[in-house]
Amino acid sequence: MDEKVLTSQFEDLLASRGVTRRGFLQLCGTIAAATGLAHVTVPDVAHALEESVIGAAEGNLFPVIWIEGASCTGCTEAFAQIDQPDPATVVLEMISCNYNETLSFAAGHSMEEAKAQTIKQCAGKYVLVYEGALLEGWDGWALRVAEETGVNAFLEAAESAFGVVALGSCAVNGGWMGSKKTPAGAIGCQALMAKHGIETPVTNIPGCPANPEWLVAVLVDVVMMGILPELNIDNKPSLIFEQAVHENCQRRGHFENGEFVYKFGSEEEKKGFCLYAMGCRGPQTKANCGIVRYNHRRSWCIEAGSPCIGCCEANPLDASHNWVDVNAPFHERHRDLRIGNWVVQPRTIGLAAVALTAIGVIIHGFGMKASGRLEDIRFEKQREWDAKHPDSAIGDYTADRIIIHADGTEEVVPADVFEKMQDAEYEQSMKKIGAAAASAVATGSATAQDAVETAEETARTSIDDAEAKTAEDVENAIEEEIDETKGGQE
């Protein structure tokens, strides 16, 4: 009996705002489904909303304080730009918005008083919705309202709130004002509260602007059901910000097929191909935009033809991780890296590193060639350490050596004889290069003189350390050959 009376009372309220019972239940379904509130059923949502509206009729609305920080008011606009009596507006009217700088009709002293009263009388029962960044720059002199700095106004309201909702990317971590290049010292709600030791739970709803339906979903949870939504590691409602935009994108099929827009105004764009090649941030931005969409689920960025620019990217505790610094320039594959005043794409650094390595290897290769190591090498007789520290030597270099000949017979040779054989073999190889370098000169024509010099240098380098006598021999041999070659050329 009671229920019937209440229901009709509620329907009257809806009717007076031009909303049918059917439209209302649709909203409840949307809230439950779109936000994926697994623990909430449609009747639960409907019941909570009805209760709240009844509460409204009896003057027991859940009080909400909505403070504007350093904002463009875009998040408020996202609510306000509603062209017909809309279920979402009804929900918003179900809260008692005791303070809202943009939407309140009242102004001045009476409005500040309303805020002060709410904080005092409803301590622990009201929700603080904060829009825009908090500014710590200029010694906190920014955002002053009624002789109070923005930071203090926020802290005072946040301290005794039931919960704080940081609405929009600016409120989450400073947004684009958090960029290191601005003097504003912008910071998000959660970071500022942590700094001042305020432990009121924070729910972060990033976005630029934040989707109104996300706020509605959170309000249903926080305000009307009296519970906090399940939050992820960043204190964002995990069911809204769990999957990447990419996962639910309507152009995903074109992505998998490798059909991309490479240029705006092209045939590919007309066909609605994937915007990945235009720098779409969908694969790395977590939000359910593609499901909830904007403006009464009418369209959203990617449907409208714009690549995602990752406006929901926000680490609440790090202002430098704001979505603009992270994602700009939007049409490039990566963010820009800044090294001092040098702005560079990672691609440039990567390709330069590979090119330098390749050049280094080529130069080293010339060194290997010039030193004769490509032809032959000589092993050290003993390790450098062992030569200097015979007492703690690693190797034993005195044992007899065994030569296994081509026919399989073995020959045992004393160590010193074997070492001489090694040297002789090496010198033989070096002589061969000398001869090869000289014969290269013989076949050369215009640059014969240069080639002679190169050959000489090559030979000199390669025999640098060789024993003096041998070195002289080799050098003489080479010079003889070079002379001959010169003679032949002339």
Next chain:
Amino acid sequence: MAHFAHYREAHPLPFIIFHYINLGAFLTLVISGIFIHFPYLPNVMGMARGAHITAGIVLIINLIIRIFLALFVDTATSPGTRQKEKEIKAWLPQLENRHQFIPWIKYYLFIKKDHPLTAKFNPLQKFAYMFLPFSFIFMAITGFAMWGPTMNWIVCETFTNLVGGLMNVRIIHYFMMFVNVIFLIIHLYMVITEGGIPLIKLMFLQREHGGYTYDTTTHSISGKDEKEYPKLLS
């Protein structure tokens, strides 16, 4: 030609199979990764992604198997010898390598003329090869952190938050690809200049080749093998 003999004991069959799989997966990853990053080859995105993720998983499984093989398979842990030990010894500091780090650097900078004596891997190589498994695991974590089905795994999510978001993960993954490509360039260069054709034949075809022999008990050159090894497999 003064080089160490190339014996099969240095690279037993399981490691050669591992090396083939590694090579295939590595090249698949680099090439498909380039197609994913620069999507200018039409209609291959689905294939490239499939190949990339598959090759990544193959590479990691191969790596895990390789680490176990190192514990159980005997190989020659020094060059030019048929004396075998557990392969893991070649991963760790060996007596052969002691005090040899500086001489190797001097050798490659052309300050030292004579080729330093070495274990199967010289000290610089050991750093490079020890870096590689970590690099592969790192690539896998960054890769899975970007892939939808796995991005919410606790390891991936923690890593993403640690480095400050998916954009940074993406850039790190991209840079690490270049680091691995640089490894590949240097690896190829060293193979060609140090080992040459005989080493390549050993690694890919198991063909042996004569040269200086080494004894792991005296830690020095033990002689020379001048035998003609058959050119065919067998």
